[in-house]
Amino acid sequence: MANDTKIFHESWYRIANEKLCLRSSVKVHRQLFRGARWYVLSDPFNNQFYRLRPEAYEFVIRLGLDRTVEEVWMEMISAAPESAPGQEEVINLLVQLYQSNLLHYEMPPDSAKLFDRYKNKKQRIMKSNLLNIMFFRIPLFDPDSFLKNILPLIRLIMNPLGAILWLTVVGSAIKIVIDRFAEVSVQTQGIINPSNLFLLYIAMLLVKTFHEFGHAFAVRRFGGEVHIIGVMFLLFSPVPYMDATAAWAFRNKWQRILVGAAGMITEIFVAALAVFVWANTSGGLLHSLAYNMMFVASLSTVVFNINPLLRYDGYYMLSDWLDIPNLHTKATQQLTHLVEKYAFGYKRSTSQAYSLKEAFWLAIFGVLSGIYKLIVFASIIFFIADRFLLAGIIMALICCITWIIVPLVKLIKYLSSSPKLERIRLRAITVVSILLLFVVGFFYYFPFPNSFRASGVLKASEYFVVNSKVSGYVKKIEIEPGSQVSAGQPLIILENKEIDLQINEAMASLQESYAMRQLALAERPEDLATVEARIQAIQTRLDRLQHDREELVVKAEISGVWVVGNVADYLGMWIRRGAPIGQIINESAYYFASVIPEVHTSRIFDNEVKRASVKLVGQADTEVPVFRYVKIPMEQTILPSAALGWKAGGDVPIDPNDAQGVHSTEPFYEVRAYLDNNNGMKMFHGRTGKIRFELTSEPLLRQWWRSFRQLVQKRYHY
Structure with a gap:
C-alpha cells in the first residue's frame, strides 16, 4: 500500500541533475521489522534517525557527488524495474532525509525550493513547545561520559541476577501493601492536602529522576549513547527527562522494548523500597516522603507511562512490539490519507500502512489516542483548577488555542493553499463545510434522548420497626420470620428477672405502707398525708413495673409480614430498651x-x-x-x-x-x-x-x- 506512488513527477526536473550523498557521519543499522529487512540511518552528531526499505536504501547508497540523481535512478530502473522507487518516492525520500539532516548536497536555488517547507524546523520545534506549554522541554547537559564511566556498574545491575533481586523486592513490597491495604487507602485521602503538596513534588522529582536514569542505563547497557538530559515542565513543575532515541539503532526489538520499560522498572523498584521504609517507620518526614513516592510511582505508571495512547513509555513499547516506528505520526498520516483519498478524492494520496490490517489499526489508534489525550488533559486541568483556579483557567485557554484555534487555522490554510488540492479544492471545501454543518446541526439541533x-x-408504603420497649433476654420466638401476623399478635417473649424482683419489692413496700396508714389513722393523724403520698408513689412505680412486665411480650403493632434476622442468634441475647428487633411490613x-x-x-x-x-x-x-x-x-x-x-x-x-x-x-x-x-x-x-x-x-x-x-x-x- 505504501508503495503506491507515481513513477513520474512534474517536479523531477528540479532535482534530476543534482549530486547528493549521505553525510560521512551517518551510520547504517540493519533491522528486521515483521520479518522484513529494513535499514536505519543515524547521525550521532545530531541524533537524527531515519528508516528505509531495502529498495530505498539501495537508491540512497548509490548516491554520490560524482553522479546525478537522474543517473542513479535510471541505474535502479535498469537493474530492478519492478522494485525501483518512482520519481515521487525519490523526491519524498530526499526531502525527508534533508529534514533529518542526513544529506550532503550542493544545490542551486531552484532545487532548494523543494525543501523550503523544512527550513524552519527549529522554529517549529520551539513553536510546538510553546503550544504544548504543559510539557515544555529544556535540554541541560550531555551525560554520556558519566554513563560510560559507570558502565560496569550498569552491567552488574542489568543482568539475570538483577532481575531476580527486582522480583524479590517488588514481590515482598506487594505483599506488605496487600496486608496493610486499609492503612494505605486511608492515607491516600490526605495526599493532596496543602501541607503535603511540597512532599508530593519532592517525591515526584526523586521518582522521575530514577525513572529517566533507568532509561539512560538501559540505552548504555545495549551499546547506545545518551547525549541529552534536561528538564521538562510537567504542568509547570520541573521534572527530569532524557533522550533515548539512540535505541532506534538497536537491531533487537526486545532491547528497544526493554529500554522503553526500563524507566517503569526502575520506578517500581524505587516504589518497592519506599514501601519498606513506609512500613518500618511511624509518622515523621521520612514516613510521609516514602508514602508519597509510592503514590507517585503507582499513579504515573498506570495513568501515563504504561498507557500506549499517550506518547510515553507504553507508546514506544507498543510501537517497537508492532514494528511500527513513529506510530502516532503514522496514525495521524493514515487518518489524513483516508480523508484525502475517500472524502476529497485525491487519488495520489498514499497510505502509511503496508497491509489492510495495519491500516485499520493505525486509524483506530489515531482516534483512540486523541480521545484519551483529551480525557487526560481535561482531568489534569480540573485537578489544577481545584487547587489554583487561575492556573486552571490559563491552562484551559491554552488548550483551547492549541486544540481548537490552531487546528482550525491550519485547516483553513490547508484548504485554501495546499498544492495537493489544486484540482479538487472546491470538493474539499464543500466536503468540510457539509461535515461542519452536519456536526453543528447534529449536536445543536437534533434532539437526543435526555435521561x-x-x-x-x-420501601413499603406501610411498615413498622419493632423496638424493644424494655430490656431483657430473648426467651422465646413466638412467630417464625416471614410469617403473616396480625396487630396485637405476640412476636417475641423476653425475660427480665430484675423486673420481677422490683415488682416483689414494690408490693412489699406497698403492704408496709398500708400498715403505716392504718397506724397513722389510729395514733398519728398528722403523718397521714405523708403516708398517702408514699403509697401513691409506690403504686405508680408498681404500675410502671407491671406494664414493663407486660411489655416483655413484644407484640405486632400492625398487620403484615414479620421480618427479623436469624432467630437462632436472638435466643438468649440481651436486648436493651429501644433496640430495633425487626420489622413488620405491609x-x-x-x-x-x-x-x-x-x-x-x-x-x-x-x-x-x-x-x-x-x-x-x-x-x-x-x-x-x-x-x-x-x-x-x-x-x-x-x-x-x-x-x-x-x-x-x-x-x-x-x-x-x-x-x-x-x-x-x-x-x-x-x-x-x-x-x-x-x-x-x-x-x-x-x-x-x-x-x-x-x-x-x-x-x-x-x-x-x-x-x-x-x-x-x-x-x-x-
Missing part, C-alpha cells in the same frame, strides 16, 4: 425512595418527566414502571437507608464521622416513585436499585453545556 439515573431504596404497596443529587434537581423539577422506571439490585433484568411519583421540594442530608451510602457499598458520599452511615456530605432531594408491579415481581423492603427518569428530548450540545456549567458551579461555586 439520568439516581440511586434509591424500595406488602400491599411499595414506593421507591430515590436520592436526587443537586446537579439533577433542575432537570427533575423544571422538566416534564415522560417516563420513569426502576431496576432493583438482583433483578436488573426486570424493569418496573412507575405510575406516579411525588417530588419532595426540601433539601435533605439524611439518607432514607444506610445501604445507599459509601460505607454500605452505595454511591452516595457520606460523612466519615457518621457511625450510622446515613449523613450525606452533599444535599439531595427525594423523589418517591410508586411502582406498577403488574408482572408480579417479588418486592423486598429495603432493597436498593436505580431509577431512570426519561425527560423531554434535547440536543446533545445543550445537555453537555448544562452538565459543564453544573460541574463548574459545583466545584468552583461560580
